[in-house]
Amino acid sequence: LIWIVKRSATGFKHNLIQDEDCFQSFCNKIFAGWDFCITSENAAKLKKKTLLYELKTDLEDEKIKQKIAERTHKEKCRLYFIRLILNLFVIGVLAACFYCIYLATIFSQKAQMSDQKVNFIVDLIFEYLPSIVITFANFITPVLFSFIINFEDYSPAFEIRFTLMRCVFMRLTSIVVLLFSVWSRITKCKDDPCICGYNHDLYPCWETHVGQEMYKLTIFDFIVIISVTIFVEFPRKLLLRYSNSALAKWMSQQEFSIPQNVLEIVYGQTICWIGTFYCPLLPAICTLKYFFIFYIKKVSLIKNCRPATRPFRASSSNFFFLGVLLIGLSLACVPVIASIAQINCSRACGPFVNYETSWDVVPDTVSQLPKGVEQLLWALSSEAFAVSFFVITCLAMFYVIALAGAHKRVINELRHQLEMEGRDRRFLIQKLCQAQKRSGVRSPQSKFQPRRSSSRSSPSYHTSFATNFNDAVFLAHVAPSSSTQV
Structure with missing residues (x-):
């Protein structure tokens, strides 16, 4: 928890700085983005590609902002109506998935508790039915959400985050629905209230049963990732490379989606956190699982995939991914703490009998x-320590908030001062240009004997010229580089 909060705070500060200084991003990247400590040619090429990619991302963001600013009221109303319809459709899809997970869990529990056994394959499918439904929903819904988001006309950065939010909600809530279904079966008895505090007839070792469900999700998720890589991505690459059929021309090469792959890791980590208390060997299984997945994904990335067509700013999304991981940790803690504090321990097994x-x-x-x-x-x-700690924490929080507000005001004043100094420099450069033009138009003789005219012989003209000349001299002393360029 401390590590994730620390990393999230660092990412949040980076995001805050990027959002505040967006008008300086191009200047910073062009004039101060290069690392002059680079001596390797490969490192120089990589840095060049990185700067080019970041500039491309910034230009894409500016293009989207300009497009949003030029929308008419009619276009806005039509777009909001489309977004409303599509969001209602997404809510319906999520509700259908959750209901299917609930029905699959209840059916699987009843099939496992019944004495009638069909055969090994059918019994295995019944046992893994909730995991199959959850994995299938997690596999189909991101594709559907990615297709729907194209009609909602968001910016590329928000489009990625909004799609991820929907996928996160789908994946994490599916685990909640599974746990709720199992919980309703464990805590419900024929004779309410339960004598043992849980359904001892159906679940004599309910902790082991919950650990088995988390183990099934982990193993099935590993099987699906390997199967998709071997039986989908690799044949797709071969079809595109060696076939000239209409299907090969219609299909495009697989893109390696960084957000979806990170979301898969967060999903698996949340399952591991929930199942650690009930299945103590699950962290070791997940360690081996992600060790193999890393190299499988690496080979698939190099051999089967191509870069994403849309630019993706990974640095700005770091805080979002850590925030999702923090949500997963909080979600994992709630059912574990509730079961530790509320549900009675199993009377047939476990260390707490x-x-x-x-x-x-x-x-x-x-x-x-x-x-x-x-x-x-x-x-x-004790309550006394808890109240005191809460009061001290609130005071520290208020102090930090006040300090942050003071720093923000100082930053705004410094920015305003920089803007004023920039205006002063532009004003002095304009004065210098005017003085140079006026002194260049007149001949050398006229500099000492100015013409007698009603306009230029007046004291106001001499005063204005003297002021311009003094400004030019001052600028030459203060900013010689600027006067040289002019």
Whole structure:
């Protein structure tokens, strides 16, 4: 939790700086973007491509902003109506997926608890039915969302994030629906309330059953990733390379989508966090799983995929990915903490069979510690310490907010000062140009003997010329490089 919050805060500061200084992005990249410590030719080429890619992304963003600013009221109304219809359709798709996951979970639980066995294949499908439905929904919905988002006319950066938000909601909420379905079966008995605190007849070891569901999701997710790489992406590459059929001309090469691959990692990590308490070997399984997935994805990226057609700013999305990971951690903590504190422990298995709930082992263990340590721990868990800590945290938060506001005001004043200095420099350069033009038009003799005219012989003309000449001299002393360029 501390590591994710720290990394998220760093990414948030980078995003804040980028959003505040967007008008300087082109100047910073062109005049100060090169790293003069680079000595390798390959590193120089990579840096050049990076700068070119960032400039391309900035230009694309500016183009989208200009297009948005030029929309008429009629176009805006039509676009908002299309977005409303498409969002209602997305909500309907999500609701249908969640309902299918709920039905699949209930059907799978009943099939596993029944004594009638068909055959090995059918029983295996019934056992893995929730994982199959969840994986199928996670595989189909991102493709559907990516197709729908093309008609909503968002900016490229927001389009990626909004699609990811929908996919995140789909993946994480599918886990919530699965846990809710299992929870409703575990805590529901024929004779309410349950005598043991849970359905002992159907789930004598309910912790093991929850761990099995998380294990099934992990294994099935690994199988799907390998299957898609071997049986979809690799044949698609061969078809495009060696075939001249109409299907090959219609298809395009596979794009490597960074957001979707990161989302798959977050999804698998959330499953691992939920199942760690119930299946202690699951982190080791996930470590091996992602070790193999990394090299599989690497080979697929090099051999089967091409870069994305739309520019993607990975640096600005780092905070978004860490925020999604933080949401996954929070989501994983809620059911685990609720089951530890609320649901009674299994009476048939597990390390907590002698306790009412899993949390009861904590005060029992604390009571066996030395007296001083026990009093310290009880004091830290008391209401007085909690209230004091909350008050101190609020005061520190208010101080940080006030400090941030003061820093923001100072930054705005400094920016205003820079703008004023820029205007002053432009004004001085204009004066210098006017003085040079006026002095260049007159002949050398006329510099000492000016013509007698009603306009130029007046004191106001001499005063204006003296002011312009003094400004030019001052500019030559203050900014010699600028006067030389002029």
